[in-house]
Every structure is written in structure tokens, then in C-alpha cells.
Amino acid sequence: MKFAADCMLGTLAKWLIILGHDVLYYPRIEDGELVRLARRQGRTVLTCDRRLVQRRDARDHILIRSQDLRAQIRQVLEERGLRIRKDRLFKRCIQCNRRTRPAARTSIRAEVPPYVYRTRRRFTRCPLCRRVFWRATHVSRMLEDLVEWGRRELPQTPAPRTQARLRRSTK
16 A cells, blocks of 8 residues: 655654555655645555645545554554555565565675674665665564554464454553
8 A cells, every 4th residue: 555644644654664555754745745746646645634634635545533653553554454464564665665675695794783694694675775674673572562552463474365454452
């Protein structure tokens, strides 16, 4: 799914990118420009701003109701009928939103800390900003956050049909 998040929703934008969605986000952009970009690129506008959604051009939008990140993620997924798919997690660069590509381990040796090079086997690279990514401890913490936020479990094997839905927390 393609989204365009307004400047008040940077954290939500980052998490949707982590979940594998294409999210346009600029920390500073005028409402009119955001709406034009979203419309031109076929994106759903994500905003907390009631005035922005009243614009005639802002037809495809989600008015985010909560300040709580968990509730924001749940709202977006539920309103668009989306599921969390393990095979899409961590596949985009959180800096520039491009899909990352596998990188040969030997090609990134000088770009990662020695400990990381010794302990990790798989790396990906953003084709635009050239950042290198690997599964570090923060990935495990992020997955734990998703579970804590209301998901019962993540599928163990990534398969095209293996999906889980973010459920409402009972807390």
C-alpha cells in the first residue's frame, strides 16, 4: 500500500515503512503539496489535521484519531484491510523508503563494525542512500513491540500466504 504521511506523523510513517509499506514522508511540507503529491502518485494521505482532509483534492485519506502509535498503526491497517506479513518486514530503507537489496557480505566489510561482520551473515543495502542493514538486536525488540501491541504471534516461516493481523489490545 502507498501512503503519504503529513509532518505530524513521522513515527507512524517509519513504522509503516518497517511493515513494508511505501510511505512518502517529509518533515516539512505544505498541506497542498502533500495532497498533490499523494494524488499524483496514487497514495492515501495520513493526517491528524481535520482541515487538510476537508480539501477537495484529499479524497483518499485516513484521519488519524489517536496520539498513541499502537492505535495509529491499528487504525491504518484496519481501515485499509491490511495484514502484517513477516515476508515484508524490514524490506525498505527507513531513511529514504526504497526497497533494500541483498548485499554481498564481502562488499560491506569496511562499512559495518567488526563485531557485526563477524556475527552476521546476511546484509541488505539501500540502492539510493547506500545504507547497509542487518538483523540486529533492535529488530528483535521491534518484533516484540508488535507482539506486545496486540498481535498474538508472528508466523515462523515467511510464505506469500502466511499472514497475521494486528489485533486490538485487551489492555
